[in-house]
Amino acid sequence: MESKVADLLKAFKSEMQALSCRSESDQIMWPFIQSTEVAIENHSPGAVLSWFRRQDSEKKVFWADRERNLEIAGVNFAHKIQGDSLDELNAAINLISRVTGTPGTPGYLGGICFNTEEPFDDLWIDYHRFTFVLPMFELRTCNSGFLWLRVNTFIRDRSELESAVGNVEREFSKLNFEPSDTPLAFSFSLASRTDEPIKEKWVTLIEAATHEIKSGGDLKKIVLARKTQFDLVQSGGRVSPIDLLVYFAESDTSGFTYYIQLSEKDAFFGKSPERLYKRTGDGIFCEALAGTTRIGRSAEEELLLKNELFLSDKDSMEHSFVVNFVQDVLSRLCTDFKSSQLRDIKRHFNVQHLLQQFSGTLRPELTDYDIITSFSPTPAVGGVPTVMALNRIDDAEAFRRGWYAGAFGMLSQEETEFCVSLRCALYKDHALHVFTGVGIVADSDPVCEWEEMENKMSHFIQYSLCN
Numbered sequence: 001m002e003s004k005v006a007d008l009l010k011a012f013k014s015e016m017q018a019l020s021c022r023s024e025s026d027q028i029m030w031p032f033i034q035s036t037e038v039a040i041e042n043h044s045p046g047a048v049l050s051w052f053r054r055q056d057s058e059k060k061v062f063w064a065d066r067e068r069n070l071e072i073a074g075v076n077f078a079h080k081i082q083g084d085s086l087d088e089l090n091a092a093i094n095l096i097s098r099v100t101g102t103p104g105t106p107g108y109l110g111g112i113c114f115n116t117e118e119p120f121d122d123l124w125i126d127y128h129r130f131t132f133v134l135p136m137f138e139l140r141t142c143n144s145g146f147l148w149l150r151v152n153t154f155i156r157d158r159s160e161l162e163s164a165v166g167n168v169e170r171e172f173s174k175l176n177f178e179p180s181d182t183p184l185a186f187s188f189s190l191a192s193r194t195d196e197p198i199k200e201k202w203v204t205l206i207e208a209a210t211h212e213i214k215s216g217g218d219l220k221k222i223v224l225a226r227k228t229q230f231d232l233v234q235s236g237g238r239v240s241p242i243d244l245l246v247y248f249a250e251s252d253t254s255g256f257t258y259y260i261q262l263s264e265k266d267a268f269f270g271k272s273p274e275r276l277y278k279r280t281g282d283g284i285f286c287e288a289l290a291g292t293t294r295i296g297r298s299a300e301e302e303l304l305l306k307n308e309l310f311l312s313d314k315d316s317m318e319h320s321f322v323v324n325f326v327q328d329v330l331s332r333l334c335t336d337f338k339s340s341q342l343r344d345i346k347r348h349f350n351v352q353h354l355l356q357q358f359s360g361t362l363r364p365e366l367t368d369y370d371i372i373t374s375f376s377p378t379p380a381v382g383g384v385p386t387v388m389a390l391n392r393i394d395d396a397e398a399f400r401r402g403w404y405a406g407a408f409g410m411l412s413q414e415e416t417e418f419c420v421s422l423r424c425a426l427y428k429d430h431a432l433h434v435f436t437g438v439g440i441v442a443d444s445d446p447v448c449e450w451e452e453m454e455n456k457m458s459h460f461i462q463y464s465l466c467n
């Protein structure tokens with residue numbers, strides 16, 4: 001491995017030298033991403049996360065798609081784009097599309113908040129409404145079975161060529177390629193748990209929501225959420241949000257795994273069952289995921305619960321609002337699209353959901369900005385009608401959702417994939433802020449919905465109590 005790592009640095013330097021010669025005759029469109037990679041070894045399960053855990057850098061990002069075709073661990077950022085307005089988001093997506101246009105160029109990783117109109121609180125301030133990063137160093141898996149190590153630089157113009165090499169060399173020397181790994185050791189205990197809202201207030205909020213829906217006005221569905229704060233006390237060693245990520249990844253392989261750390265103090269991460277969309281060229285894949293029950297304690301109970309979910313009018317209604325919305329968006333974005341014939345079940349940690357999948361061909365003039373802003377937030381996390389539901393959420397919730405129920409993923413000209421940022425937490429100052437929501441329709445029962453939230457965040461509870 002060591003020789004492969006040294007090969008990479010050598011190859012990177014010689015490619016930068018060649019770039020410098022090309023830049024003389026100015027055949028380059030600035031800004032430019034120089035990306036160099038080597039295959040380093042056969043890929044064993046957990047190798048990428050295990051390497052990720054061992055890196056000391058305070059800037060990190062991780063993304064694994066649901067099928068585990070792709071796993072990327074990024075350390076240090078070659079380029080970071082943040083912003084707060086929709087215009088800035090549009091400009092960022094255009095820039096990313098332009099600089100990732102050469103085949104083989106890596107994508108940017110990052111996320112977007114739930115509601116760009118919503119004011120932010122201090123908890124989310126560093127994240128802005130969106131942040132996308134191009135990792136400086138990436139370790140990733142790919143279908144060939146190898147692990148690839150890659151160096152990326154973002155060069156604004158030729159005057160930056162020299163400093164870019166020095167910068168990479170300096171940061172490269174800080175990477176840790178030691179094979180040894182320390183086992184997960186949970187060196188903290190749980191000091192307290194605080195729910196916002198508490199159960200009594202939740203019951204009142206849900207009763208008010210169902211009352212409004214039943215009254216026959218415009219509101220048909222609203223997704224209300226809770227923020228649970230777990231205060232953790234360090235008992236020797238450090239509390240590492242990456243350890244949590246590894247723990248989740250090991251306890252359930254289903255779902256998108258995502259993580260971003262912008263500074264030493266905090267990280268946003270989660271493991272989501274839900275795809276917002278995947279685009280490959282002009283092909284789009286998306287889904288409607290909503291309606292929830294727990295998993296069974298035995299195979300028989302599992303089957304029973306699954307059948308109950310299929311037959312539940314309340315869950316079918318929650319799900320059908322999302323199906324209708326997705327079909328409506330696709331009819332605007334696509335020249336043609338189709339849906340899977342049957343509803344399916346998506347199992348994730350302690351819960352299972354109703355799922356229907358869609359695929360289509362996008363109209364040629366559309367960008368990822370058009371797609372994201374058309375889909376997000378779907379009625380799986382917002383409600384129906386969207387704007388009314390967002391206003392009601394703003395009135396009802398006494399905390400800011402920030403990036404919870406937004407989108408997280410990978411973005412490039414050739415391929416983009418976002419999950420809905422669910423089953424997630426923001427780790428800040430030794431506290432885990434866990435966000436969980438449920439879809440409310442006319443027949444929703446406040447106590448059952450509270451239990452659904454407990455089930456949805458059960459992996460966080462298990463983790464926090466395992467000490």
Ligand SMILES: C=C(O[C@@H]1C=C(C(=O)O)C=C[C@H]1O)C(=O)O
Binds near residue numbers: 380435
């Ligand atoms: C809002 C969340 O999940 C969403 C709501 C669901 C529901 O109400 O049944 C199911 C899956 C997700 O679309 C969440 O996990 O926080």
